[in-house]
Amino acid sequence: MLATIHGERTLTELDAARLNKLNGSQLPPVLADLLDLAEVLPSREVPADIVTMYSQVQIEDPATHQTQKITLCYPADAEPASGFISVLSPVGIGLLGVKAGTLARWQMPNGAQGAARVVAILFQPEASGDYTT
16 A cells, blocks of 8 residues: 655545545545545645646656546546546546646555656646636
8 A cells, every 4th residue: 555645645625525425434545544644725726736636637657658648537427448537446546636747656456556657737627717526
């Protein structure tokens, strides 16, 4: 399990509240820890270079240098084949709250380590003035 250091991740107040209600107490332990340790800011104060819910990001595999666009979403909206990745997935947890340029890391269910660099945030709801999505 990869630890989150206090202040290493930034969440909006709305994202934190919605995620805390998601699945009741059945949140993956890594996500529950992230919610406990993340810096939580009002939506209007979250920097535009932070991955928030429904952000579309370009990520790069550090080993192959292949890039892809993905959108971080809630489980009900997940469509991995279309690039909509659930926040409950290892990749989703790894990306939530990180800053552009960061090497996001996660642990897969089989124990393997995954990683991707957040090359760019192509869309962030809060940066476009949407504080309620």
